[in-house]
Amino acid sequence: MSREQRLGAKAVGANGLETYGAFALGGRLRRLSDRIDRDAKSIYEKMGVEFEQRWFPVFNCLRGGDSLSVTQIADHLGISHVSVSVTRKSLEAAQLVTSTxxxxxxxxxxxxxxxxxxxxxxxxxxxxxxLDLAAADLNAEAGNAIAAIERLESALDKKSVSERTYHFLELGEAG
Known part of the structure; x- marks a missing residue:
């Protein structure tokens, strides 16, 4: 398999991150996340609600009324303790969350x-x-993107990007 086939690189003439194929996966996922977050932000603003989309995962965990530790939230969401702590501080500053x-x-x-x-x-x-219905609609239109993301997460659980990179470096296929 050629390097171009492995990378999924597009033909000359494509622009932006698309020209880098699979190499830009992280960048494209960030771009997609930013785009969704901007859309959500505009909805909150139009509704006159002071809410930041980045708060949603932690805020949503607490909506049930339970008191949860930072560790419990991090474990439930599969994100870092630091990320939850940063969000906690922002939610506390907005007086939406209290910590004891x-x-x-x-x-x-x-x-x-x-x-x-x-x-x-x-x-x-x-x-x-x-928003949940809109996300489900978008997911269906995109051919079940959530399943593809779950497959990516599973593949990363089996072998990280760094392990894969070192493998190709050892094989001498990088460059």
């Missing part, structure tokens, strides 16, 4: 929606439901 020291382990913080956060969760529930 865990009774069993004072080093751990438990997060809970404030009254303002609970009111916002209730206000946003119809919008979140509509």
């Amino acid at each position: 020291a865990d009774k069993e382990d004072g080093r751990r913080s438990n997060l809970t929606l404030t009254e303002k956060g609970k009111a916002l969760a209730q206000e946003l529930a119809p919008l979140f439901a509509a």
Whole structure:
């Protein structure tokens, strides 16, 4: 298999990240995420709601009313503890979340929606439901992109990008 076939590179004349084929996968996923986040931001702004899309995963975990630790949220979402902590600080600054020291382990913080956060969760529930339907519609139109993302995540669980890169370097196929 040629390098171009492996990379999935497009013909000359393509532009931007597309010219790099699979090599630009991370960049294209970031671009896609940015595009979705911009759309969501514009919806919140048009509705006059002060809410940042980057808050959604953590905020959504807490909508059920449970008090959860940063670690529990990170594990549930499959993201880093640091990422949850950064989001927590931003949600606290917006007075949507409060954190308290865990009774069993004072080093751990438990997060809970404030009254303002609970009111916002209730206000946003119809919008979140509509966004979920829009995402499902987009996913269906794109031929089940979620399944493709799940396959990518599974492939990365089996062998990371760095492991794959070192493999090709060892084979002398890189360059």
